[in-house]
Amino acid sequence: MERKRIVERLSVVFLGSFALFVGMVFPLLTLGVLLIEAIPAFEKFGLIGFLFGRTWDPVREVFGALPALFGTLLVTFLASAIALPVSVGIAVFIAEICPRRLKPLFSTAVELLGAIPSIIYGMWGLFVIAPLMAEYVEPFLQNTFGRIPLFGRLFEGVPTGVDALTSSFVLSIMIIPFMSAVVKDAFEMTPPLLKEAGYSLGATKWEVIRHVVIPYALPGIMGGLILSLGRALGETMAVAFLTGNVHRIPTSLLEPLTTITVAIANEFTEAVSDVYLSSLYYLALILFVLSFGLLLVAKFLILERLGRRWRAATL
Amino acid sequence: MKRLVLAGVMSTLCLAFGEVINGAGASFPYPLYSRWAHAYYKETGIRINYQSIGSGGGVRQIRNRTVDFGASDAPLKPSEAKKYNLAQFPTVIGGVVLSYNLPVKDLKLSTSAVCGIFLGKIKRWNHPEIKKANPDKDLPDTRITVIRRSDGSGTTWIFTNYLSKACPEWKEKVGYGKAVNWPTGIGAKGNEGVANYIRRVKGAIGYVEFAYAIENDLKVASVENREGNFVKPSVETFKAAASGAKWDPSKDFYEILTWQPGKNAYPIAGATFILLAKDYPKERNRKVIRFFDWAFRKGDKMALDLHYVPLPEEVKEKIRAYWRANGWY
Numbered sequence: 001m002e003r004k005r006i007v008e009r010l011s012v013v014f015l016g017s018f019a020l021f022v023g024m025v026f027p028l029l030t031l032g033v034l035l036i037e038a039i040p041a042f043e044k045f046g047l048i049g050f051l052f053g054r055t056w057d058p059v060r061e062v063f064g065a066l067p068a069l070f071g072t073l074l075v076t077f078l079a080s081a082i083a084l085p086v087s088v089g090i091a092v093f094i095a096e097i098c099p100r101r102l103k104p105l106f107s108t109a110v111e112l113l114g115a116i117p118s119i120i121y122g123m124w125g126l127f128v129i130a131p132l133m134a135e136y137v138e139p140f141l142q143n144t145f146g147r148i149p150l151f152g153r154l155f156e157g158v159p160t161g162v163d164a165l166t167s168s169f170v171l172s173i174m175i176i177p178f179m180s181a182v183v184k185d186a187f188e189m190t191p192p193l194l195k196e197a198g199y200s201l202g203a204t205k206w207e208v209i210r211h212v213v214i215p216y217a218l219p220g221i222m223g224g225l226i227l228s229l230g231r232a233l234g235e236t237m238a239v240a241f242l243t244g245n246v247h248r249i250p251t252s253l254l255e256p257l258t259t260i261t262v263a264i265a266n267e268f269t270e271a272v273s274d275v276y277l278s279s280l281y282y283l284a285l286i287l288f289v290l291s292f293g294l295l296l297v298a299k300f301l302i303l304e305r306l307g308r309r310w311r312a313a314t315l
Numbered sequence: 316m317k318r319l320v321l322a323g324v325m326s327t328l329c330l331a332f333g334e335v336i337n338g339a340g341a342s343f344p345y346p347l348y349s350r351w352a353h354a355y356y357k358e359t360g361i362r363i364n365y366q367s368i369g370s371g372g373g374v375r376q377i378r379n380r381t382v383d384f385g386a387s388d389a390p391l392k393p394s395e396a397k398k399y400n401l402a403q404f405p406t407v408i409g410g411v412v413l414s415y416n417l418p419v420k421d422l423k424l425s426t427s428a429v430c431g432i433f434l435g436k437i438k439r440w441n442h443p444e445i446k447k448a449n450p451d452k453d454l455p456d457t458r459i460t461v462i463r464r465s466d467g468s469g470t471t472w473i474f475t476n477y478l479s480k481a482c483p484e485w486k487e488k489v490g491y492g493k494a495v496n497w498p499t500g501i502g503a504k505g506n507e508g509v510a511n512y513i514r515r516v517k518g519a520i521g522y523v524e525f526a527y528a529i530e531n532d533l534k535v536a537s538v539e540n541r542e543g544n545f546v547k548p549s550v551e552t553f554k555a556a557a558s559g560a561k562w563d564p565s566k567d568f569y570e571i572l573t574w575q576p577g578k579n580a581y582p583i584a585g586a587t588f589i590l591l592a593k594d595y596p597k598e599r600n601r602k603v604i605r606f607f608d609w610a611f612r613k614g615d616k617m618a619l620d621l622h623y624v625p626l627p628e629e630v631k632e633k634i635r636a637y638w639r640a641n642g643w644y
Contacts, residue, residue, distance in 0.1 A: 016611075058495060132514070158460060166597060240504060244501040245494070256502070258502075269368050269372045269467065270372065270468060270493045270494060271373035272371040272374065272375075272467070272492075
């Protein structure tokens, strides 16, 4: 009797403190370290000056985050834009079209794609995709889209295969398994009743997918999109081989760029001066706030609101 | 910070298993130090644990006194060495070479060509400035893609130091350091990264440590030196660059080997340095010294095998005297 109660108490205390540490104290500690270490750079450049500064000059110790920040956002959004239609397509196929017997085969294959460590994608991107892009895809793009006035400017430059386009493409492959798993789950939650109602009205399979399944799963698709955005933000590290590592805002998709994670990984070990090191911490702080903010938006605005609509629709 | 903690934990762990000397720093001499360490371990049973985390990290760790010795490609100025109470001596000499990807052999690059290429002003390989030094070669109308390091590095320090001395415009616009604000080009991580990009991108040019160029079978360019001669990078021309150096022990051997005078001197050479904390117990530094003294006596062949240039005998003697003066030898 006594013993049982002690075990009960202890487990509450232990598990509670684990949750407290991992959930509350660790993020706060991380934030604290970033804040403290970023102080020298903050004092020197301020918030606006750093966020919108376009030079990154370690010799003269002038640092601005805009190129890295822009690169991070550009690669993340491009990757998501490529991944979204593909993921929805994969999810539709697995959830609705694929014969029941083959379903496990396809869904395991996609999930396995997600189990490959991201750095391997980076290497594969550099050795396989980048040469292909440089020799075939990018010259082709330049000769077709590149001829269109204004829009064509996006494809100017030397096709080296180490640029915004290749980075986004490889990153999108990295987030596709993640996104398609979430979207597929959302599709599978469509009540059979609704689908059968659609069929009984004489709708074809495609019409049911378009007018019943996809609208019903919309919150799931949005959720998958936002979670993948969050993941892509951090995964920009894996494309370190592919970005070209240049602290400059690209004016074309074929120009090299850099991202926050890549800049930190590349420069941290050799950042000799205090302001340099501090500026890298400052970059990390911006990324922290960015991904934290994205998660908050996802959690409280979109998921909650859409969730409510979802529930209302079910009733 | 994490690294420091990790290094601390590792060093305590290692202390429990026999004698270990911990060092950290430059990646440029890493292949050699690990070769030396292996041979030294076989002979004496003393383990050298060298982490190639980069010169900046090496300086930081010895400043924080977390390792037995630090290593850096860029020498500390005597004033800095004094400030952090560090001793400094060179170990080997190496060179940074310009590698390129073109179907042209034995390319010669004049100083103004190198400046123009890295400032982004010379954009094509058939530019008159490049043609002038290579009148008999068929230079294609290919775009030049500059490949440089994306991570901070001692190799970059040596190369940009050379550019600052050779081109007034570079000095004014960019300057030199372990990382700089490059006017043009694509960044690749590590010597391997640069070598790999050069091999892949047609019309690419970049700078790598000599050994990497040889290992990767890259074409290397002859570079115009201070006297106006075109010199091929080789162990001999690196040696020639170092021959004029004074190696003054009172300045902690502070010596930069780029843009040295001498008919046969290769302009982009550099030495790599070891840093020791003067306030460590004498016995602790003696252990490190014993390793490097052993390397000076028996390691020259290994250095040559890996395309580093061993220090001349008289410089080694100077270094031994410097150790003696500190009471370590």
